[in-house]
Amino acid sequence: MDVLVVGGGIGGLTAALHAHEAGHRVTMVVKDALGDGATALAQGGIAGAYGAGDSPAAHAEDTLVAGSGLSDPEAVEVLVGDASARIAELIARGVPFDRDAGGALRLGLEAAHSAARIAHAGGDATGAGISAALCARLRETGVPVREHAVLADLLTADGRVRGALLLAEGRLQEVTADAVILATGGAGQLFRHTTAPVVCTGDGIAAALRAGAAVADLEFVQFHPTILVSPGPAFLVSEAVRGEGATLIDDDGRRFAFDAHPDGELAPRDVVARAIVRRAAEQGSPVRLDATALGADRLAARFPTIDRVTHERGFDWAREPIPVTPAAHYLMGGVVTDVDGRTTLPGFFAVGECARTGVHGANRLASNSLLEGAVFGARAAAALVSAPPRDSSSAPQQPREQATGVEDGSRRTPFSRPALQELMWDLVGPLRTPDGLGQALATVRSWRPPEGLTRTAVEDRNLLQLAEAMIAAALSRPVSVGAHHLEAPALIGAR
Template identity: 50%
Template sequence: MAHILVIGSGMAGLVAALRAARRHDVTIVTKDVLTAGSTSWAQGGIAAAVFPDDSAELHARDTLLAGAGLSDPVAVDILCTEGPGRVHDLVGLGVAFDPAPGAVAPFDDVSDWARGLEAAHSVARILHAGGDATGRVIETALAAAVREGRIRAREFARATSLNVRDGAIVGAVVESPAGVEHVDADAVIIATGGNGRLYRHTTNPPVSTGDGVLLAYAAGAVVADLEFVQFHPTVLAGGGLVSEAVRGEGATLLDADGRRFMLEIDPRAELAPRDIVARAIARQMRLQDGQPVLLDATMLGASVLAERFPTIDALVRATGVDWSTSPVPVTPAAHYAMGGALTDMDGRTTIPGLFAVGETGSTGVHGANRLASNSLLEAVVVGWRAGDAVDAAGSVPALPLPALRDASAVSTSTIQESASGAQLDTPVPLVREIAADALADGTVAWSADRIRDRAWQALGLERTGDEMADFARELADARPADDEARSLLPLARLTAAAALARTESRGAHWRDDFPETDPEQRVRRVVVRPASESPELWRSDARAEVPA
């Protein structure tokens, strides 16, 4: 029986742990309590083609179109084909999806389930649980299954580095209130979530500092797509996410004068892809001296808002606004990272014994712009497959490096795009970028807050080459001044380098100096650490996260 170490406890990590525990000894380490990650914060639902008028092919097409030409069609096909089965598996693990109006218990058939529509979906296929608490309902059910099983869950513990022997991952260094220890493992699955805390404004929880991506990078794994960060369009001006599902139910966006402005920008209006809506809001805010725009959900009425969106309803009303009678001020915020450790759909990285799942990994499913509510689906599909793949961790090879090419070797005839900007049937070439070691520090102390402020300015919704270059130069001579900056500083360096290398606008990456999409840049750029033989040069310092 092998020992599998899972780092992180979001949906993807818990699913992987439950699958691996069927045959192996499994330990989960997590920085906070078991249910503290981004999954519990997910108000939206899970997308899957479970209804008779939908299909995996249609879901795949929507996903590829949203991905702006960079989604891997093979990965997307796996996601959309296996997704419905995994949704039913979640039901078997105790997840109760919301029933349709008039449905009669026990709601065990898809015809009994409510379905919602979100941006860029061609049909209503979004399943919700607890109204607007889908992530929390799923996370609670998975955590209960973990606690009922024979999986060890170590809360308030954190992996600070990975142990490498003969080019393979053999465990990790873990810090906890009990001290520091080396935990041996036959395979390590990183599931630490995203990196939204790199930005001043984010929907992510405090634990989302990109630790998993840096653990993988420090050990020599290839990372990809870090320039693509999705910004959620509608976050309360005082903090707190307002799910896209509210717009799916009919809410509209108004300027400071009460005028609906999205109809002039995109025929899909408020249900255009998130990058379009978020940038439109940012530009409108500039026109009105930084004032937030207004989300008008008054047409839905107090009873619908309270019943369909109980979490958001309480959140909005706590700000003193009755959103059944008055529009609520909203702004964009960093929400989801499409980039991470490069993986296949089994979660395999380019290092034997190391897997990455959920927002920590970059499978190629989301391309340049994630389709709404595909993140929870990817978490369960890839988490499930990774939990199965570790059954043969000692014999399954790492994701092969020969798949990478130099940028100069990619033929432009290979990467021509359709008029819509999406390529629906051919693989996306992977090209290797040469970059300085993001873990090599300079002399000027930078705090996490300083990094966040500058990242919001230089790497936010709208980017310019000059500002990103200035930021990159500043970061080159920076060193972390506090514990959180140990992760955020190298993460900012990697993100800035990736964004500078992509001299076009595509999906969530928009540059005012290169505002058009360039068909010749239909490639996924990847980076590997130059000093990969010395993973001990970087460690994530847990002291600020672990209670005394």
């Protein structure tokens, strides 16, 4: 079977390796170079390494609680049930997870987990370790990788996905396949503040929408609580720092997070992020993360990447608290799938952040994202046997409203990505109001989609389409739940 994998994070790499090992003819497409993307930037670890007194059942319970009652219990059971096997597989493929003096995996604790079950590599460079190992294994297989190719659209025929339309080398190119596995990540570039790399413009989800695949839960955007406030690209300060004992303090030195939740700094991410936004607005300055009690040696050993970057940006976090703010981090919604990655369109699978597996519900539990990519990437590859070969007599077609764009006369205002990002942060960020969402939707619908066959134009059209879908989804949910929080208007303005 010819299998096209679009995206090279942990979900796509795992799916490609498993599909190749099962005897399928695999081609991988990546937007930049192989290894670029969100996985390589992940500082936190991968959940699912169960020590004494812990269990998959406890992990499932923590995941369900974090999801605010909207997680799919079946998907959660699959996630935790496959966790040990997928971590063992990563070890076998060469991921250098950190170990204690006795050789056992060193397990960390993160927010909303009831036990230390997080495996890390390189202290705070788990994603980089996983990405490097899996990319090396993929290169060894000889699987062809098409780099610097942007997904423009999915190709369909007779109700099936038959391949993809790519923008590469300045022109559109059709690649047909018996099955397409989408692993294109999230859409963090919708927001002014984001941890997501520049490639995360929601291309896969937007293409799935145009092809007619079901998409759900786009209103649930996780905002990571602690991004370093400093010039330069957004830099995430891992939740594991708080798991090791760092605290959040305001200008008075008070641990304000306990005002919002009895677990304080280790409450679910959405709770902590909102507490930070509120307190920063009240005091008119960023709150601070105080890791000084951990000491310079421990910080440098446990968090070498964060230690290096904070010093490069002029902070000595072993001596003084550092300013932090939330930023868009992870999209819980996406293309609807079953527990084997199948979407609502035959021949089309989705894994990783672009998929809505049902695991996360309204809020993702820390360190479940890398696990989700590994688990469902493997399951999607195993399910390929249910995708029958394409019929060569049916010519693939592009969706009617495709990524190349058609002038819409009702949208008269020129589109600007910075304007969209500002709008989304202000009105569709951690704190929302119905009026603000309505204003955001009207503004987005007033913009004219960008034209042209450049990467930027394709990305901007995707961002504009996803922004409209996300705001509409948020408006359709009139009550606060998880990461979707409706706030009193008076508390919004000072952000």
